[in-house]
Amino acid sequence: MAIFLIYLMLSWWGIGAWLLFDPAALEAYAGVAALTPTGLTELRAMYGGMELAIGSATLLALLRPYWRCHVLFLNGVILGGIAAGRLVGVALDGNISVYTLAVLTFELSAVAICLLLARGLQRSGE
Template identity: 35%
Template sequence: MNLAVIVVAVFFAGMGIAALVKPAFIWAPFGVAPTTPAARNEVRAVYGGFGLALAALLFVADSQSAGFRDGVLVAVAVALAGMAVGRLLGALVEPRPLLGWPGIFFLIETALAVLLLIAR
């Protein structure tokens, strides 16, 4: 398995596990607390289930045909790039949005997207 793919899969698995076990951990760096069952369910679904699904897909894709593998890597890279672009667009309407954790996550998302595209 390609090291770049492993790194991205582990990132998504870690995010997924953290969101399922402790939803507040995921939103805490942004000053948000999921204080209702519905909010915690949303964190578990979007960050937990999605993260684990992408991690599993990346691990499975690496053992599949080159076409399938490349398709998965591009799709996940585009998803990560979309997150990063969303942060940049947010920077157009919010003051100082990329300082602190948002900026760190922007860099991580960008780096992981590039890693996957290089790994193809």
Template identity: 35%
Template sequence: MIASIFLGLQALLFIPYGLYCLVHPQYLSEVAGVSASGITGTIELQAMYGGLQTAIGVLCALGAAQKSMRRPSLIALLFCFAGLAVPRVTLGLMNGDFGSYTLGAMILEAGSAACALYLVTRREPA
């Protein structure tokens, strides 16, 4: 039950954010200082921040809805969040960047990685 709620909340974060970034990639320049210098860069932002984020959200929604997808979704989410949190925290410390976007992302990613790890490793009630 807790895993379903966690995955459902992640889906509610990832899907709208991904779809918004897909349609409005310039938004990333406003909030994160990430911008494209040409069409290839714009497509890259749309694919990575739009398509990938939306796909992760759909995976989370499947995991929330279907018990057979729950553990694989949690494992995938654990790797995604750890892969973002570890370098973001490390590079934030190295570069002294703790702006609102970076700090918010650190908290979301590290916290979500910890939750996913807990949910993957805990014993299910009989």
């Protein structure tokens, strides 16, 4: 479980730090671009700040085992919501890219792992 939590933490922190300082990078790999300084701030907040916060919560779970089930639930809900929104977007927009397939694979597999690990923790009473 610790290896998976480290993986999640580093994934959130890596993408969050990158996009906090270079939100324009979203245009190259996801086709998302800010049109104004306010838009850049919004990208920094949602793709940078929020992802760094989720990664930090995941670090808490590594340091304090009590939080593991909660943080697995948090990650599962967030990643599940992102994947659901992405699937609705694919259905409404009628298009799926290699990028979209790659991130959906990550999101859906991580949701499944989060649910399995959280369920195991609940059963063991941790």
